[in-house]
Amino acid sequence: MSERELLDAPDTIPIEIIPQPRSERSEQSEGPGPRSRRREERERRSGLSRGATMLPPALVTLALGAYQLGGPQVREDESATWWASHLSWSDLGRLLDNTDVVLAPYYVLMHLWVSVAGASPAMLRLPSLLAMSATAAALALLGRRMFDAPTGLIGGLVFAVLPVTVRYAQDARPFAMAALAVVVGALLLYRALDHEGADRWGAYALGMLCTGLFHPLAATVVVAYLLIVLATERQRAGAWFSVTLVPVVPLFAVLMLARGQNHQHPDGGTGADALLHLPQDLLGSPRVALAVGILAVLGVVLGRRNGVPLLVWAVLPPVAVFCLRSYGNLFTPSYFVFTVPALALLAGAGVCALGRELPGRAQAAVPRQIAAGLVAASAVAALSVMAFPTLRTDPRPGEPDFRAAATYLVSQQKADDGIVYSGELDVAMRAMAYQLRDVPDQPSDVYVMESPQEDGTYTGRPCAAPVVCTKGVDRIWLVSTASAAAPFSGMTEDERTFLQSDYKAVTAREFAGGLRVTLFNRIPEKAPVQPKAADKKKQADHD
Numbered sequence: 001m002s003e004r005e006l007l008d009a010p011d012t013i014p015i016e017i018i019p020q021p022r023s024e025r026s027e028q029s030e031g032p033g034p035r036s037r038r039r040e041e042r043e044r045r046s047g048l049s050r051g052a053t054m055l056p057p058a059l060v061t062l063a064l065g066a067y068q069l070g071g072p073q074v075r076e077d078e079s080a081t082w083w084a085s086h087l088s089w090s091d092l093g094r095l096l097d098n099t100d101v102v103l104a105p106y107y108v109l110m111h112l113w114v115s116v117a118g119a120s121p122a123m124l125r126l127p128s129l130l131a132m133s134a135t136a137a138a139l140a141l142l143g144r145r146m147f148d149a150p151t152g153l154i155g156g157l158v159f160a161v162l163p164v165t166v167r168y169a170q171d172a173r174p175f176a177m178a179a180l181a182v183v184v185g186a187l188l189l190y191r192a193l194d195h196e197g198a199d200r201w202g203a204y205a206l207g208m209l210c211t212g213l214f215h216p217l218a219a220t221v222v223v224a225y226l227l228i229v230l231a232t233e234r235q236r237a238g239a240w241f242s243v244t245l246v247p248v249v250p251l252f253a254v255l256m257l258a259r260g261q262n263h264q265h266p267d268g269g270t271g272a273d274a275l276l277h278l279p280q281d282l283l284g285s286p287r288v289a290l291a292v293g294i295l296a297v298l299g300v301v302l303g304r305r306n307g308v309p310l311l312v313w314a315v316l317p318p319v320a321v322f323c324l325r326s327y328g329n330l331f332t333p334s335y336f337v338f339t340v341p342a343l344a345l346l347a348g349a350g351v352c353a354l355g356r357e358l359p360g361r362a363q364a365a366v367p368r369q370i371a372a373g374l375v376a377a378s379a380v381a382a383l384s385v386m387a388f389p390t391l392r393t394d395p396r397p398g399e400p401d402f403r404a405a406a407t408y409l410v411s412q413q414k415a416d417d418g419i420v421y422s423g424e425l426d427v428a429m430r431a432m433a434y435q436l437r438d439v440p441d442q443p444s445d446v447y448v449m450e451s452p453q454e455d456g457t458y459t460g461r462p463c464a465a466p467v468v469c470t471k472g473v474d475r476i477w478l479v480s481t482a483s484a485a486a487p488f489s490g491m492t493e494d495e496r497t498f499l500q501s502d503y504k505a506v507t508a509r510e511f512a513g514g515l516r517v518t519l520f521n522r523i524p525e526k527a528p529v530q531p532k533a534a535d536k537k538k539q540a541d542h543d
Helices: 003-008 022-030 034-044 050-066 074-084 089-098 103-115 121-147 148-159 163-171 175-194 198-214 216-232 234-244 248-258 274-275 277-285 286-304 303-321 335-355 362-385 402-412 426-436 493-502 533-542
Strands: 420-423 449-450 475-480 503-510 515-522
Touching: 003 034, 050 121, 050 148, 050 163, 074 089, 074 121, 074 426, 089 103, 089 248, 089 493, 103 121, 103 198, 103 248, 103 426, 121 163, 121 175, 121 335, 148 163, 148 335, 148 362, 163 175, 163 277, 163 335, 163 475, 175 198, 175 216, 175 234, 175 335, 198 216, 198 234, 198 248, 216 234, 216 248, 234 303, 274 303, 277 335, 286 303, 286 362, 303 335, 335 493, 402 426, 402 475, 402 503, 402 515, 420 426, 420 515, 475 493, 493 503
Parallel strands: 420 475
Antiparallel strands: 475 515, 503 515
């Protein structure tokens, strides 16, 4: 048969010479492989668009976090952020050379931000609010990729209404940015796994580096990332391992630089009670912790293979840190904010899986999931609302009221007054420096021989000769966070002795959180006693 006759006989046309779309050719050649599975997953996730999935959680987080953003005073840890961000670049370099080098990226970012936006409480916290809103949006997209669009939407909404989300959206510390880096890192990992080319791994490596730089403990999420790889593309585990090693070198270098530095050690618990109470301490209340915990367990059971990485993400970091607390106690709730997105997504996965199993037509599965999820998210929100007033208490329970103390001191001070500190010197000096930052004639730190800026610390170098440093200062204000039993703790022996011998306390005022402000006046020097006339005559007769 000639070629012409072959082409005119449709029944005998070989399938190979019929032009086919590239995607269909590859799927026919590969069979039900990774591409085919990803196509099925995309169809399952098409219930909602990306915008409809990510915008509601982001907007809810933004609205709840923006309410009274600048109301509460700048807290103790936030004052460290302000201190580092308001320094000059050279002074910031000296500070990081002595302490908190692990937070250098955050401090550099805040330095740039404060130079533009100012240092009011609202402006200091705005980057955290934006980061937490972006985390909610990224979490919704992550849920859409791991499960389906309704799960992403509900998981993002559950995350948005949690008290912990609102709390750290209004906190000028790196915890919101660490949470964002972890969630975005997971998205970038899926992006790399969904494409066979090697060009997508670079973004994941950068995301992993940012995760560790914003907070070193957040790098423990790498174990959950490994489980994601094993559950998605097991054959690419070698490539993942090779790429993950790339950010290890700079992270290890930063940790080595941090060795021997003076750090702000958290007041973490050491007993088993600290671990048992972590869920309620982290999530904001026992009721919220119980509700989210039940939904998260449901998510592990019904979430199939994707539930296990999220469980490891949520549970492994605090358990590992608790077990290693004898080497360094870093067990404090704020350090585990980056685990909350995994809990919220597990909760969304549980309730949406349950909604999918409810009776009804298969075509109505998405509305059922969304309806069940909204009910669950509303219940969590109702429980969270009861914890919101505590979040905005000023000051927070147990924290010193530095704003009230500064207001009182400014109203009573006179020209040439001095100020000294006892107790936690770094906390008190940073916090009062922030509250007095706009006072033109604020009291001078008379017990500081070299300023904190020049010394590269939060406290400066103490005065070696108090009698010299206080020359001409008749009144000294003592701001103390120490206990009443040891009001001069934190001072050197010379500073304490000189203040007690040459000055006298004339008035004192107590403030919330165990804070005291005491005014000391210099004791006048006693004039030499003149001998009486009779004593003079007796002395003359004796002579």
